[in-house]
Amino acid sequence: MNNDTIANILLTTILPGNFVLAMFLGMCPFLGVSQKLSTAVPMGIATAFVILVASVSAYFLNMLLVHFHLEFLSVITFITVIACAVQLVEMFVKKTFPELFRQLGIYLPLITTNCAVLGVALFQTARNYNFAQSLAYSIGGGIGFTLALILMAGLRERMQLSNVPTLVQGAAISVILGGLLSLSFMGFSGIGGGE
Amino acid sequence: MSAPSNFDEFLDGIWKQNPIFVMVLGMCPTLAVTVSAVNAISMGLATTFVLGASCLLVSLLRHSIPKQVRIASYIVIIATFVTVVDYAIQAISLDLYEALGAYIKLIVANCILLGRAEAHAAKNPPMPAMLNAIGMGFGFTLGLFAIGCVREILGAGKLFDISLFGPHFQPWVVMVLPPGGFFVLAGWLIVFAAFDHYKTKRTLGVQA
Amino acid sequence: MSDAPEVKTPSFAMVRTLGLVSVICGIIIVGVYQVTLPAADANRKLALERQVFKVLPTAKSVVTYYATEKGIVAAAGLDQPPAGAVIFYAVYDAAKKLAGIAAEASSAGYADQVRVLYAYDTEKQAITGIGVISMRETPGIGDKILTDQDFLKNFESLDVHLSADLQSLANAVKTVKHGTKSGAWQIDAISGATVTSKAVGRGINESTQILLPRLLPHLEKLRSPS
Amino acid sequence: MSQIELRAAPHQHSGSNVPTIMRNVVYSMLPICAFSVWQYGLSAALLILVVTISCLAAERINSTISGTADTLSDWSAVITGVLLALTLPPSFPLWMGVVAGFTAIWLGKSLFGGLGQNPFNPALIGRAFVQAAFPTAISTWVPAFTPNRFVECIPTTLTAPFMSPPDIVHWIKLQGMDAFTGATPMARWKFENVSASTMDFLTGQVTASAGETSAILILVCGLYLAFKKYLDWRIPVSVMGSAMLVAAAFHLVQPDRYPAPTFVLLSGGLMLGAWFMATDMATSPITPRGVWLYGALIGIVTVMIRYFGGLTEGVMYAILIANAAAPLLDQFNQPRILGETRGKS
Amino acid sequence: MGTVYSVLVTGVFMACLGSMLAFFLAIASKRLYVYEDPRIDLVEELLPHSNCGACGTAGCRNFAEKTVTGEIEPASCTVNTAEQNKHIAALLGVAMGNVEKRVARLACAGGHHVAKMRAHYGGLSSCRAASVAGGGGKSCSWGCLGLGDCADVCDFDAIVMDKQGLPVVDLAKCTACGDCVDICPKNLFSIQGVTKKLWMACRNEDEPDAAEATCEVACTACGRCVVDGAPGLIRLEKNLAVIDYEKNALAQRAAIERCPTGAIVWLDNECITKGKSAKKIIRTEPLPVIA
Amino acid sequence: MRLPFQKRVATFEHGIHPEYHKETGNLPIRRFPFAPKLYVPLSQHIGKPAIAIVTVGQEVLRGEVIARADGMFSLPIHAPATGVVEAISPIPCDTGEMEMAIVIRVYEADGQEVRVRNPHNLDGLNGVELAIVMQEIGVAGKGGAVFPTHAKLIPPNGCVIDTLIVNGSECEPFLTCDHRIMVERAQQIMAGIGYAMRVCGAPRAIIGVEDNKLDAVAALEAALPADGTVTIKVVETKYPQGAAETLTHALLGREVPVGKRSSSIGVVMNNVMTLAYVGRLLPLGEGMTERVVTVAGPAVARPGNYIVPLGTPLRFLLDYVGAKSSASEVILGGPMMGNAIASLDIPVTKGVCGVLAFGKREVAVPHTYPCIHCGECVNACPKKLNPTQMGLLAAKREYDLMADKFFLSECFECGCCSYVCPSHIPLVQQFRVAKSFLKDRKNSA
């Protein structure tokens, strides 16, 4: 069941199975932190990094859990580890790159409650991915998330210069843009899967 | 600023601070599991339960948790109740469990939860904290249901699995696909905005 | 004016609190897990039986087995499956006679994995029915595999007999374009949902290629359950 | 001296204006419409008419609701309507065409503020929406040149609103077209490995969407627009060029698996897309390098979807994705201004 | 696998995990500790987040930092409600500060019913656009162009254009952010304390006759207000009466009573009052454009 | 687009080909009568205004200095006619503001010869000395920027000027005064080039003339000095060929770095008419009292190039050429960059190269559509800026972003973008608004 090749996993998670546009993971930052490219890019990269960290720790944590027959603890342990990892990253950034922290400060804690991060951990476990596959899955997921975020930010920067009707301004127009992006990404369906 | 009554706290989340339509939070389940009204309601209720229970516990423990491990502790508490719900649903109905997929587990990461825990429960006594949380939960359920209805009606020609338009109805498949979720949500957001607009215009008109 | 409050790190309190909260929560979870486990298991079993009964209407009871390189073992006594095992279900009718074998096949379809349960008739060496366990194919297109009568007809008797050396299928199961079916081992695809049709075919092929060679030598064991 | 008028410089203007450009695009599409009516008869004519009218109606309703000036006079909604109709199969039920038209204008354009403000090509949004909504209807093809095409409609055309279209396999048999496989050349290539002849493509002897038929006709009409400078010639050139290059590379490596580049170029909507839809100004980049990259992106994604995706045709999605990337392409490819030194301080 | 075993293992596992993570966090928060006055966050939360800069700092966060260090008084934030500012003062244990309410004041009264136009401007509808295109066509080259850039930029909707094409400031809404001051190409707006009630509503430096020929309410530098006002309060400069607000305390209504054109006015609360001798203008429609 | 086999004429990229309307280019320069009153503003150049040294009621002779220069970056003003000072008071000027001017009532009976000259011996003067003498004649650049010519010619510290470019492109439609000067006064241009080369120290000079003025090229060629230091180069007829950056690029292939002056790449540029006046006035020690002005436009009955006394009010000028009653819009300068004016009391000054009058029909306001992202403006901008993006930003008043990310300050307001925009968006005007806002804010800060 888990004989997907690394390349397939990568391609699928970036395009047709894009976390944001096809799986609805990480919608809140996708809608919330995409007004400007200048914040979307660091946010995307930071999230991608945390996804990677989460995936690796979840992989080993899961090995432990399986060993002790404690699979039912997966959610609670994954999320706790993720929350702590995010907090550590936050402190680290604050200490070493205060400038970056000032830009990202408010968003960093948000990553904890980013479904994509937990989603990677849970899905890779559910799909019985081995280490390399998990890695590909999380890297692809991170890239896909960043890609969607950046595309969205570009579109929203453009929207700021057009005369969007007042009723549609704000959240509605972002959601519509998300929908149209997701509609466009449907074109990729089948890539990486099938034959 | 007079202290809001408990009932106000409760209503807040349903209307004035509706997590979906006003605060635009918890978007992942909002979009992912609303392909049918039943799924929407189940998800909403599951979230409500987790919200209420974890806010209650957070509020009870609020004085004994050091600031540095605040987030970690809250998330542990939330995760606990999510796991509880997860297993409960598995025990109740496997079909529902399959339909809601991983999103039950992902309630943990739903921003509404940590947001409420931090912003409200950690600062308020148990009773208002829980009421507010449950209000939020109902608001969330309401939003999910609104979206789920439209998606099910157009996407399948059914509501609560009851066929509405006869056998030859052409379902709008897009409605149950990811983009449909976005479009229906956007539609509701616009309806909300229009309603707001109309209301403020009315009140302004009365003043003038 | 700058008499800002000093912040200290209460290390011990942190460790104590988080540790305690974790333990309490862990216990709660364990409790719930243990309480719900039987119900969930029963549910799962029920669902499985429902599926099996659908593909094998004469069925009355189901026994779960694992097929490994070495042979087959009943799942009942095992904590966890042996390495490399394939799960399958031996199905018995009212007379406790082996009514058939059910097993799962899965392969990537248009949107995600398509998982089907197929019924294998040991006498005919053919597949006699399929049911979908889960899929996320496009409603209106991909989900025709549930409803399209022409397509389902393929599985009334899909030839999967083994070649002489009993190592692989004599004819690999193959999905072909609608209207071009020429052999009993071919599946006539649904026009307009070829991708999903192929996923079904591929899944069955992969599953049978592994399962049947392991299974056939031990059929007798199944026919006479202990 | 009556009254002095004050105007800002410049006081001279080239004389071009938006309605003229749009009107010319409409003119240039008329031959393509005529050709498809000749091929598919009444159904194609009705489809083009109904879709265009529903686009105009949507535009009209929108300007009434929002209280803005009437925007029909800029002709852009006509383009959207005609192009949308040209991308639909001729047998498409009219009521679905109306849905497509309204979606195109409302979802694709009005919500963003109207003319020029939309980030995605409205016609393609309309099509993508109905493709996702009614996947079966939009992948049902009928043969061209049926004998009675000018006197009777394809039965699916007149499906009652909100109802599923009837099965038309039977009808096709009745037309005495038994050789017809009910698939576009591209689907036939993808699933049966049969390639259609280049000549058929050039002259429009293939089954396809209403407007995807004769490559030569599209080329001529497109060249007219390029010559009049109403479209940016760099876009079709880079779309076709990149698609050809990628296809040629695949073809060289595995000639039996991947078709010749000419097939990729001429089949499906590539021509129409490259000349009329990728060139939509509102949704394409404006910086010189951005324009080239945009075209290349469309070409590459098209081939990628066609070769590796689940769909047979990828032009529409490729254009939409390139639309989404257009603001970024512009941002990161700002032209070097006169006298600017980059890198060096 | 027994239940008891399960519970035990779980307990131990969770205890280990929880305390280990807490331990890491504790170490990290010691090692990576960055001091930041926590009150900054608290103060910021109480601010209106409009980042308008009316307080003279670079946005709300900056204001919060400065209030915490005591460089600025809470009341300097004019956008915030007094109540919120009181909260801030209480939080920091400092005096609220007493800052006079300041608003934007317009130094022109030449609506299109009294000020003549010499050309008709037909370009982009914006004052600054008109002013870069030949000055906009108003005969008085100091006066308000009436195309409403100020109303357009005011984030607080405090300015509306009246029927005569002059901006009117809603004193309750104005936060003294100064955006209108920056945008006006004619520099007609300035931020003034509400206690400055004597106000010169004209900037025209033309010779008296020329000034009156271009606008019926222009200051003609006749000097009556100088005589009627307290000594030194008002003086004439460049054909205009100039008020010395150092002597604001001496300002009296009497100063405006004999102004023949009504260029100098008395601002009381929301209403602008002209002197008794000011000419009464009943016309409301625009004057014709005369080259 | 130029086909490969076509002969390449030196040019720059982008730009536009407007309709030229250069009919007046065939008419010889004619003299204009004196208005009864001349309004001579004290500030006719960029830099500090001159300081009046006459009093009301004083009699002045034509050519007499009536206002002295206020420092190096300023110019003296000479009486454009013999008459009496009637007033020194503010008058309207083309920006719509009021400016101080000396009003002279012209003696009608006077012959109006130039009465006062102050010739110097120019031989043996070094560059800077020559520049100081040049300041006395009060010549400001006639190419549009009205920068004091003597100040412009002195190379800034550390710069070596290797080329003097003489701008004879006259790319603006309607204007032909430079053209006529080149045809009629080639000799004086050469003299002026000689002086200018001495001041700036350039070893060579190149005259750039558009290929629609070949008669001017012929006339100039006949007058070229024998030593070969001055050459003529024909450039493509294209707007804005005459702008400093584009002409330098066309002639030398050099680009002026962003934010720097052309002297940093060893180039100084002067307009042909500027140098014609220098060549004529400098040896005589005569002040600038008049200039050649193209008066044209659809509403003008007798268009042509006229020698107009400085200070002549437009009301008088338009009356005389038969335009006043039919004119609706009056523009100082060319139709692309010239400013429309709000009052006919504005006088002709040193910087006015053309007065264009348009009738009612020509000034109708077209309907403005939203930007359709056609990119025409991007393809027209000779500076290769991004007017689309700047236009969209300007509409949202994002002025800082325009300056920080899109080189707002580099826009030289040529108007190509507005000219081509099919949506008729007033792009240049918006850029000028943005610049004016940023400048005001900087000044007030």
Ligand SMILES: Cc1cc2nc3c(=O)[nH]c(=O)nc-3n(C[C@H](O)[C@H](O)[C@H](O)COP(=O)(O)O)c2cc1C
């Ligand atoms: C939105 C959309 C969803 C689709 N979903 C499926 C699907 O679930 N299963 C499938 O086999 N084909 C699906 N297709 C169609 C495939 O792209 C493809 O056209 C078809 O499988 C080819 O079959 P044919 O060769 O018989 O025409 C879908 C197409 C679209 C546009």
Ligand SMILES: Cc1cc2nc3c(=O)[nH]c(=O)nc-3n(C[C@H](O)[C@H](O)[C@H](O)COP(=O)(O)O)c2cc1C
């Ligand atoms: C868009 C634009 C067009 C110009 N066109 C001309 C022109 O046609 N002829 C000219 O002499 N100067 C023109 N100039 C002015 C030149 O850039 C330059 O300032 C001038 O030639 C310098 O000479 P001056 O100092 O003698 O005026 C133009 C400037 C700009 C910005």
Ligand SMILES: Cc1cc2nc3c(=O)[nH]c(=O)nc-3n(C[C@H](O)[C@H](O)[C@H](O)COP(=O)(O)O)c2cc1C
């Ligand atoms: C650049 C320039 C050079 C001129 N050179 C002469 C000249 O060399 N001799 C001359 O008589 N007039 C010259 N004029 C024109 C005089 O200003 C005036 O027309 C001339 O004195 C003839 O005047 P008249 O008609 O009174 O004879 C020149 C004008 C310009 C603009």
Ligand SMILES: Cc1cc2nc3c(=O)[nH]c(=O)nc-3n(C[C@H](O)[C@H](O)[C@H](O)CO)c2cc1C
């Ligand atoms: C060359 C050209 C191509 C166009 N292509 C399209 C198109 O594909 N789809 C569309 O809706 N409008 C098209 N338009 C019209 C117009 O740009 C479109 O309605 C805008 O996207 C609306 O803002 C086109 C216009 C031109 C000039």
Ligand code: SF4
């Ligand atoms: S006050 Fe200034 S900005 Fe406001 S309308 Fe008048 S001129 Fe325009």
Ligand code: SF4
């Ligand atoms: S823009 Fe002017 S009127 Fe509006 S709030 Fe700011 S200062 Fe007051």
Ligand code: SF4
């Ligand atoms: S006006 Fe400025 S932006 Fe427009 S074309 Fe000219 S230089 Fe470029």
Ligand code: SF4
């Ligand atoms: S020319 Fe006008 S419409 Fe075209 S891109 Fe430029 S501003 Fe937009």
Ligand code: FES
């Ligand atoms: S619910 Fe907020 S990121 Fe998923």
